[in-house]
Amino acid sequence: MIVFIIFILVGIMLFYYGRKNTYNFIYKFGIFLSILGLLLLISMWVGLIPSNDGITIQSTQVKKRTIIQTVSASGKIQPEVEVKISPDVSGEIVKLFVREGQQVNKGDLLLMIKPDTYQSILERCEAALNTTKSALAKAKAQLIESEANYNRNKSLYENGTISKSEFEKIQASYTVSQLNVEDGQFSVISAKASMREAQENLNKTNIYAPINGTISRLNIELGERVVGTAQMAGTELLRLANLNVMEVAVEVNENDINSVSLGDTAIVEVDAFLGDKYKGLVTEIANSANVTGSSADQVTNFEVKVRIIDSVSFRPGMTATVDIQSEYAKDVLSLPIQAVTIREDTASEVDKQECVFSVNDNKAKIIFIKTGIQDDEYIQIISGLSDSMQIIKGPYSVVSRVLNDGSKIKYE
Numbered sequence: 001m002i003v004f005i006i007f008i009l010v011g012i013m014l015f016y017y018g019r020k021n022t023y024n025f026i027y028k029f030g031i032f033l034s035i036l037g038l039l040l041l042i043s044m045w046v047g048l049i050p051s052n053d054g055i056t057i058q059s060t061q062v063k064k065r066t067i068i069q070t071v072s073a074s075g076k077i078q079p080e081v082e083v084k085i086s087p088d089v090s091g092e093i094v095k096l097f098v099r100e101g102q103q104v105n106k107g108d109l110l111l112m113i114k115p116d117t118y119q120s121i122l123e124r125c126e127a128a129l130n131t132t133k134s135a136l137a138k139a140k141a142q143l144i145e146s147e148a149n150y151n152r153n154k155s156l157y158e159n160g161t162i163s164k165s166e167f168e169k170i171q172a173s174y175t176v177s178q179l180n181v182e183d184g185q186f187s188v189i190s191a192k193a194s195m196r197e198a199q200e201n202l203n204k205t206n207i208y209a210p211i212n213g214t215i216s217r218l219n220i221e222l223g224e225r226v227v228g229t230a231q232m233a234g235t236e237l238l239r240l241a242n243l244n245v246m247e248v249a250v251e252v253n254e255n256d257i258n259s260v261s262l263g264d265t266a267i268v269e270v271d272a273f274l275g276d277k278y279k280g281l282v283t284e285i286a287n288s289a290n291v292t293g294s295s296a297d298q299v300t301n302f303e304v305k306v307r308i309i310d311s312v313s314f315r316p317g318m319t320a321t322v323d324i325q326s327e328y329a330k331d332v333l334s335l336p337i338q339a340v341t342i343r344e345d346t347a348s349e350v351d352k353q354e355c356v357f358s359v360n361d362n363k364a365k366i367i368f369i370k371t372g373i374q375d376d377e378y379i380q381i382i383s384g385l386s387d388s389m390q391i392i393k394g395p396y397s398v399v400s401r402v403l404n405d406g407s408k409i410k411y412e
Helices: 002-020 024-046 116-158 164-203 396-402
Strands: 055-061 063-079 082-085 091-096 109-113 206-208 213-218 238-241 246-253 265-270 278-285 290-292 299-308 319-336 341-344 352-359 364-368 370-374 378-383 390-394 409-411
Touching: 055 396, 063 370, 063 378, 116 164, 246 319, 265 299, 299 319, 319 370, 319 390, 390 396
Parallel strands: 055 409
Antiparallel strands: 055 390, 063 246, 063 319, 082 238, 091 109, 109 206, 213 238, 246 299, 265 278, 265 319, 278 299, 290 299, 319 378, 341 352, 352 364, 352 390, 370 378
């Protein structure tokens, strides 16, 4: 260290001497010597260059701790149950009974679509049904007449009173009367179906609440025209949600998704409630991935839904951060994460293994270990160490690059 300080002092002297006497070479050499001495001195302070009396280290003890491994993700708060309501019929909104944020009960009338067109269609269907019923009654009367004529002429034909051709005409007329009755019956069935459909369409002009909840979004105004069909989703009128049960929908990276399971507990922090933490529970894990970005920087995430157990008045769309507690280990040997590094193990087939450096008579001794789960600060030690062992934990640059087995060390 003294040598480096001398470098700096000599460099400063040459700098001022060269500057005063306009010696450009001495001036530049003084700057170079000062910077070199300063860099070497800083390198020694951070442990990149060991001093003669040993490398300065910080140590800690192996202790038993409870470690909870978490998977962190952020997302938006949303109702666990939210129903999008769209019409099955088209028309003008003539009555609107709700406003956004209003509480409603299942079966409450929410709005009405102008029913005039559907009322007239129903009346036409009713008239068509009566017409087909009348036609069926007429066909049945003709069938009775044809059946009586057929039975009477059948006896005459068997006695030889009438010819075969005359009897076949009478028989054909009887068959036609039977078919007319069947046709009339089918027409009545079709007319009844059309009338039921018209009645259902008329009923659909009244929109009722399917569940108890709150109007979380209202997309229409009184007098607005909406489109609705039975084959596809029509105009979204409103959303009805149960705001008593909220969840957070988060995106978990593909590297962490295998650590998450249904039923895992979670800690939820909401940006709008700084400092407060709420309990959560994983209720849903997506099977298909959401892929974003181009092929060069593609990101693959899976949606995970976390139900918020605590009863708090959250609003849909609030931003939240979720720490999913994926694994739990109680009273296990552990060390600060920065104490664990990687070195080559000549006795093993694996090129590099996890290891730590223990304190042994002012020297560092390398110990290869096996680790388990970790949290933000500590990592589980499965094998290689025992309780209360003194282990070097820092500085980080010393542990990760400088220390070797047998290195001379000293405490700060």
